[in-house]
Amino acid sequence: MTPCVAIGIDFGGTNVKVALVSDGGQIIAKASGPTDAKAPPESVIAEMADLAKSLVKSAGASADQIVGAGLGSPGPLDFRRGTVVHSVNLPTWENVPIREMLAGRLGMDVALDNDANAAAFGEYWAGAGKGGGDFVLLTLGTGLGAGVVVDGNLLHGYHDNAAELGHMIVVPDGLPCGCGQQGCVEQYASASAVARRVKHAIESGASSVLSDCVDGGEAIDSRHVAQAASDGDPLSLRIWDEACTFLAIACVNIQHTFNPESIVLGGGMSEAGEFLLERVQREFLRRTWRLESDRPQIRLATLGYDAGVIGAAGLAWKRSGK
């Protein structure tokens, strides 16, 4: 017999991923489908529910083997109401009661959180934070996303907008950010930021092994920068090191705010592995205070792109109380 599972749904602007996840955080079966970002919310939610139901069916699971469903959704969300307030990637979505609509279609309770929080809960519950205590995930992608777990619960804040750690100011009057601030850490230490900073430096005349790509109009990303930096390209290495330094400063600030057991680095930039982690750890130790007893562990994420579905399912397991 199939063991009990929770349905995890990772709803993105491009794809929807669904998985059946055991109470140990293992994926038993998964499926995905495209998101039609222009379709009415009703039909997007109906397709999401159908994808989940056909996965349950193909896995041969009966209704009493499903403990519930969890959903990670683009936001901002209103957690009390269970609505998507709006979304950059889903232009027609305004105050959509997604939790209730999906619960109705699935015939079961749905645990809802935003995509960054679902991924953080996944890493906390079944990945790099498994078995540990208070936990912070930094996702180094297009921006610097984050999720914080305190006493086993995701932190939402009074206005549902806690853990926007990418917008922590680390350089007073520093680089402008799309959010309206200056000096946000995500302008220095996200996958996009390192690629953008190398590109701008080359366009301003700096020499680099990446000059040919940039001059030829090719898009560069953080993987190119990490590779060039580890090959010794001075420009790439300087910008990579600066990113690691600002991540280390962010880790010091997280140490003194949440004082977590671990801070985990995920997202595209974390694919550089030890070339990222070792530099962040070294700079963290150089910059944090002398007291040694309250230092967080800094680790790499382990679930990759599955963190979101696993975390969504983890929220369903948590909600079920099983």
Added chain:
Amino acid sequence: MTPCVAIGIDFGGTNVKVALVSDGGQIIAKASGPTDAKAPPESVIAEMADLAKSLVKSAGASADQIVGAGLGSPGPLDFRRGTVVHSVNLPTWENVPIREMLAGRLGMDVALDNDANAAAFGEYWAGAGKGGGDFVLLTLGTGLGAGVVVDGNLLHGYHDNAAELGHMIVVPDGLPCGCGQQGCVEQYASASAVARRVKHAIESGASSVLSDCVDGGEAIDSRHVAQAASDGDPLSLRIWDEACTFLAIACVNIQHTFNPESIVLGGGMSEAGEFLLERVQREFLRRTWRLESDRPQIRLATLGYDAGVIGAAGLAWKRSGK
């Protein structure tokens, strides 16, 4: 008949304050006595208990009118064990099981937290945060102390050292801090920091209306700086404004970490009132992101030096469940 009260104890390196506090956070009676920092912990705790018992007696309260006791203590503390690990101001104290010892002497349960957290809980429960949601207190004194309340609970962190917000780095490679870091916000925006920065500038040749005091060997504090700044002394005004700017940056970072309903400014520097608050609020609005819906209220503390005893009593009320 006297209404039910909790005993609040604010244990400092110089004085012990005790109060009987109603469930609305009103002080019904209070007393204080000196702390003999060199005496053995047993006798200090015995005196603290005697002070509380004689206050209860003089207020005519019977045992069944006391719902419990709360204690704000210097730390660091081990919350699980209820011990004072050590204390700068109490040199002979090492791993003292203060919670158990005081409970034994008083004959009732004791809720324990550190002094900064007790003051924060006081302002949250009965002061500037009363009736609101998630809450952060910044105490601008010798250092920059802080306490954070999330979902009604003080935040402790995995290593019992959360909310050390004075050691948030706001200037990479900035001013050295006694903690071993560089650029901690408390080096720019505590009562001591503004006085020290004015003093150093004068000693380096800057002119100021405070030059005579400094050259004559008089101690200056943040009150002198605030007064000189509001009288138009350019040096004092520049350093006061910089302190307000760094406090505003700290508030932006707190907005994006905890996303609280309010951030409250207390401690000696907050005695400047609107001359502090208005500048911090203005600079906060200039520096935070465009989104308006998640902005914390920034307010002045209202309980002054009673925040600690009131908060300690509040923790006892909370623990009693009444």
